[in-house]
Amino acid sequence: MAKSLRRKLRQLDRTRLLSAEERTRFILDERTERLASRPGDRTEPVADVTRVLICGAGHEHYGIPLDRIAEILPFRPPMPVPGGPAALMGVLGRGGHLVSVIDLGAALGQGPSDTDGANRHLVLLRREQPRVALCVDRAHEVADVTRLASETTGDFRKDAVMGYAKAASGFADQERVLSLLDVDRLLHPFLSSSPAPGV
Template identity: 60%
Template sequence: MAKSVRRKLRQMERVRIRSAEERVQQILDERTERLAARRDAASAPAEALPRALVCGAGRERFGIPVDGVAEVLPSQNCTPVPGGPPALIGLLGRSGRLVSVIDLGLALGLEPSSADIENRHFVLLRREQPQVALRVERAYTVADILPLTGEEAAGFRNDAVTGYGKIQSGRADQDETLSLLDIDRLLRPFLPSSSLSGV
């Protein structure tokens, strides 16, 4: 009986040793998997932030998607359009083509922050027919935009505003919230529906 008890104790000891070895091996395998997953995550390309032209209209800042902007021009005299909507401030000639100029602030229902029309900019949009430029109070910079989510991004006050964001620079003086614009939605009231993409 004593021999059988000793034999059972030895078997239990071997099982315990094997179990400890198995646990060590399991821990090493788990660590290896975690390190491999971390390396995969580090090598995956970071999600690109949207780039936008940051403009001022009224007392606010707006982001116009860079891929929708052809050129930023100094303000010019426009030929008024009789009977046109108030936001359509006129027409100008550009490379032999007529360009409709829409005041961004008026199109969004904002009051101008200053009467200084001389220092404003025109943002020529990248579209074929009809060509459109937005008059803004100032075109500041092209920047990567960090979109806001959750409560910070709730409650768009205008159909043309698709979200809110902040300039991704880390500078405290540029911690202002921007309204991100959808150009097609902004232009919808001013253009025939056949000239808008996606309509």
């Protein structure tokens, strides 16, 4: 292609049919045509979108992967378990099974929530044994969020946080960036030393 263009320019130069300005326009037109006909070798990066339940715990917002959630329930006080970890609020019965209730804020090192039960929710996780519900200050909405790229993978504030994401719209008039939770890592400290049956 470049050889044929040079040949054409030599022929034009010999005959002096075109001025310098016309030759420049001719070259630019040829280049534009070549670029337009070239197959696209650049592809737009595909956004890493995850569907989550956005919840509040303390002053933070978290995304729990939707495929890990069985049900969202209104808060009801669980029966305390003596000698259990600080984040374990207690157990409650649901459908003939014991469900351990873990305070999400306390499990993430924020301390127990001081929000009254009226606005709180229980997020029942999709798992058989033991059954676990996370107590959150508020379950805001189910949304598709876009993962934010991270320079290093170990740079998260908490072990249970597997990344950060941005919601398409603001939730509860707050910032749109939230922490994505790894449910297995969150529950690991509680499952490795169960103080009570069903926990």
